[in-house]
Amino acid sequence: MVELQKQEYIIEARGLVKKFGFKTALRKVDLFLKKGDCLALFGPNGAGKTTLIQTLCSLMRPTSGEVVIAGFDTRYDREALHKIIGVIAHDTFLYNNLTASENLNFYGRMYHVTRLNEKIKELINLVGLNAYINDQVQTFSRGMQQRLSVARAIIHDPAILFLDEPYTGLDQQGIEDLKQLLMKFRNQGKTIILTSHNLSRGLELCNQAAILNAGVLIYQEDIANIKKDDFKQLYLKLTGEKTWPVQAPLRASSKNSRRSCGKISYPN
Template sequence: MENHALIEVQGLVKRFGPKVVLRGLNFSVQPGEFVALLGPNGAGKTTFLRILASLSSPSMGMVLVAGYALPREAAAVRQRLGVVSHLPLLYGDLTAEENLRFFGKMYGVNPLESRIREVLRQVGLEKRARDLVRTFSRGMQQRLAIGRAILHDPDVLLLDEPHTGLDQDACEMLDEILKEEARRGRTIVMTSHDLARVEDLSSRFDVLSRGVICASVPKESIPKDGLLTFYRNALGHHEGKGVE
């Protein structure tokens, strides 16, 4: 099984000057898994996701995504990734359709126009296809950001706190899109502070604390409503060891 991992990380270290953020992190994701990456602020979750997304280089260690090594084969990795952060990073003066067309051309999506229509339908924005993105609500922008991330049919979807700043309705709509992507067999890694939300969505939970993955458990091994207990125990046990 190990050889077929879609993401394989071994001994990952990331330093910013004298500050060590990731300290020999190991991480492996099989095709079709939906991994929730949990951890306190400052644990290194966003840094780790940025490295997987080829937006930041590791200081040491091995990072393979879809069989390609980072940072050396970053261009090949980007073709296989869709990335969504808590900032939509869209062009406000373009329409929803134009935003997707811009990214679709960049990724060489073909046939592009039918794919744009399909994605807008999937994220529930087909009626707003020709409206400027700056007229969209925060939730609509985030839905379009997910549409952009899945436009080129990537193997892996990376999401960094995608629910941040969304109201309840927008969060629920986002969850439906993520569930649909998971049903389609997309491999997803998502950071989140919202345990109740990820408990419903994810197939596996990994806890990042002090720069390493200190615990990992599949959903079926957690009793109902037991994620918070698992999370607290993982952090308490790890911090109790005095790891620095």
């Protein structure tokens, strides 16, 4: 059975637990994805999305449980694993004192990319930074850095992409460009895990959706089986996340609040 799963799934995470001191960030998370799957991972702030991504891509060692990606155990086969994954995270992983081209050159050499100069030009063109190829990254806006970060993550043409809030800092054109790029990757059969707070954007791109709340994977479903209009309500119901319209009037009516043991409670 296990052997069958190993052949069937490209990403297998079993019983993942991650603790930071007394705080448990992931609680027995099981996640299985087939080749070409695109999973949108949703969850409120502090749900453990970034921890899960970092554990899956071997940046963090799980407290217990195991992650096997394309047959490589993240604990023992990290170098082989890193050749086939690309990661875009909150941090861009770019060296500010190097130019866009130098950054890509550095990472390209680390990944032993062949025909690197051509690849750099191609990627810079793809992310729309042609005019800034020789500018230092510290002169870039957040959105431009994020674009370059996308180029960095795909310089070695990875088969699996981990995208932790990839739209952070991008302008509307950047979001649209990245969306098109991710669509292209999905059509190429790349496996993608994407975390986002934007439900519609995630649902639009992916073929699976999952919700992580307080370190527990409480929902995973094929998007074909999801009614997109109802998903927001389902998400709010499952995570217990309050929407702004509920909280805003309560905050405004703080004169009705009373303080008890250092906590502020609001009347219903």
